[in-house]
Amino acid sequence: MRWRAAASPSSVTSCWCLWQDAADLQAPPGALESRRLAVECHLLLVDLESALAALDDMHASILEYSGGAPAAGAVGDSLRWCEVTQLMILLAMEPPAAQLKTAHTQLLESLGKPDSRHRGGHIGEALHLLLQSLVLAARRRHLPALYALEGDLRPLLDECQRHLLARLVRQMETLEPARR
Secondary structure (H helix, E strand, O other), X not given: OOOOOOOOHHHHHHHHHHHHHHHHHOOOOHHHHHHHHHHHHHHHOOOHHHHHHHHHHHHHHHHHHHOOOOOOHHHHHXXXXXXXXXXXXXXXXXXXXXXXXXXXXXXXXXXXXXXXXXXXXXXXXXXXXXXXXXXXXXXXXXXXXXXXXXXXXXXXXXXXXXXXXXXXXXXXXXXXXXXX
């Protein structure tokens, strides 16, 4: 899906419905790509809450399919994409801690502590460290760190995630003058 393409909201909504229906008809792991495209449609509509809800469903499907075993291959790639995208949305939305789902709290906590260790093989250690730094920089609203991390993270993210990262940096830039 091209992020720069001009598409009407009604055509994006129609695409989302089609991808969601396709995901519901397919068995994992084939449904994962359809779910991913449905999430991207929500993001094109700048509907972060719906995108996060769709990602939650996708995450649950992946965990159910893998049976709790370490995810590898295409399933591991989907799990990584899902968790990184969830993180980017959560950082951009900044929901109050009381409104976070348990899974979101766990994701943020796993990356929000400077001393947390890398667990799981679906997110490589380098990406884990960069995401950990991103969470800390976003929480502290440290713009120079965010700029540096954006440059380091861009090659490791897909177009959708780069778009979310750029949105996060822009949000922090607009908040910074207000704090002075």
